[in-house]
Amino acid sequence: DQQVKQNSPSLSVQEGRISILNCDYTNSMFDYFLWYKKYPAEGPTFLISISSIKDKNEDGRFTVFLNKSAKHLSLHIVPSQPGDSAVYFCAASAGAQKLVFGQGTRLTINP
Amino acid sequence: NAGVTQTPKFQVLKTGQSMTLQCAQDMNHEYMSWYRQDPGMGLRLIHYSVGAGITDQGEVPNGYNVSRSTTEDFPLRLLSAAPSQTSVYFCASRRPGLADTQYFGPGTRLTVL
Numbered sequence: 483d484q485q486v487k488q489n490s491p492s493l494s495v496q497e498g499r500i501s502i503l504n505c506d507y508t509n510s511m512f513d514y515f516l517w518y519k520k521y522p523a524e525g526p527t528f529l530i531s532i533s534s535i536k537d538k539n540e541d542g543r544f545t546v547f548l549n550k551s552a553k554h555l556s557l558h559i560v561p562s563q564p565g566d567s568a569v570y571f572c573a574a575s576a577g578a579q580k581l582v583f584g585q586g587t588r589l590t591i592n593p
Numbered sequence: 594n595a596g597v598t599q600t601p602k603f604q605v606l607k608t609g610q611s612m613t614l615q616c617a618q619d620m621n622h623e624y625m626s627w628y629r630q631d632p633g634m635g636l637r638l639i640h641y642s643v644g645a646g647i648t649d650q651g652e653v654p655n656g657y658n659v660s661r662s663t664t665e666d667f668p669l670r671l672l673s674a675a676p677s678q679t680s681v682y683f684c685a686s687r688r689p690g691l692a693d694t695q696y697f698g699p700g701t702r703l704t705v706l
Contacts, residue, residue: 491633525597525683525697526636571635580651581695583628583636 485509486574488584496592501559503587505572508553512574516581517546517557520569529570530557559589567591594619597698599684605704606674614669614701616684622696624687625667626651627659629680630700636683642667643689674705 487506495501503517513534518526532539532546532555539546545558559566569588573581600615618625626641638651642661656678658670667686671678681702687695 486635488635523699525685525699527697528695573636580626580638580641582638582652585633585635 483508484585485512486572486582486584488570488572488587490587491585492588492590494590494592495562497564498561501557501562501566501589501591503557503559503570503572503589505555505557505584506553507555507574509574509576509582510553511576512582513577514575515546515548515555516573516575517544518571518573518583520571520586526571562589562591564591564593596620597684597686597696599682599698599701601701602699603702605706606671607706608675610674611670611672612674614671614682614684614703616667616669616698617665618667618684618686618696619665620686620696621664622686622694623664623689624695625661626685626695627657627667627669628683628685629653630683631680639669639682671703674703676705679703679705 516531517529519529520526530541530544532548548555569586571586572584575581597618623644627639628636637653640659642648648659681700683700684698685695
């Protein structure tokens with residue numbers, strides 16, 4: 483039972499354009515959501531998070547949107563840069579306990 | 594600070610062999626976790642610990658043992674390796690209550706033949 487799903491295994495975007503990565507969840511008890519970025523041969527690194535009491539959180543070029551009624555969150559990167567090419571994982575937790583991760587989306591930024 | 598360190602980086606085992614994946618952190622974090630990453634499956638939690646002497650099972654604990662005798666170390670033991678345990682293993686640590694402060698190690702790539 484996959485509680486957090488990233489249905490797009492890969493995404494290709496032109497440099498300078500907007501990248502939108504999507505994530506869906508099924509557990510209504512999740513109250514904290516995170517995005518991690520992973521380069522090859524490295525561990526994931528924290529990118530941005532959002533609490534369930536908010537619907538948007540912004541940090542520089544990165545914005546996360548949360549739609550609780552649809553149980554959907556998205557990560558917007560604008561403008562996209564070559565260094566953004568990586569695998570992105572969304573994750574969720576209930577009560578700051580265990581993190582449940584999605585399958586990941588491989589983002590490729592083309593020059 | 595070294596953060597979260599893992600050894601070895603790579604390991605090849607034969608079916609039935611045992612080994613221990615080492616994980617250490619120098620941030621005095623109470624929470625530590627082990628994940629495995631498989632293609633199309635994302636990161637799945639194997640075992641976790643909320644403090645020295647306290648461990649619990651995650652999503653995929655079968656075939657793995659853990660112990661937490663100190664705050665710094667959280668080794669993962671494979672008692673009898675199986676090809677299904679071929680994966681990349683990540684250790685992570687964080688402070689309690691703040692999920693976004695979770696730091697991951699660089700990973701151990703394990704192949705079981």
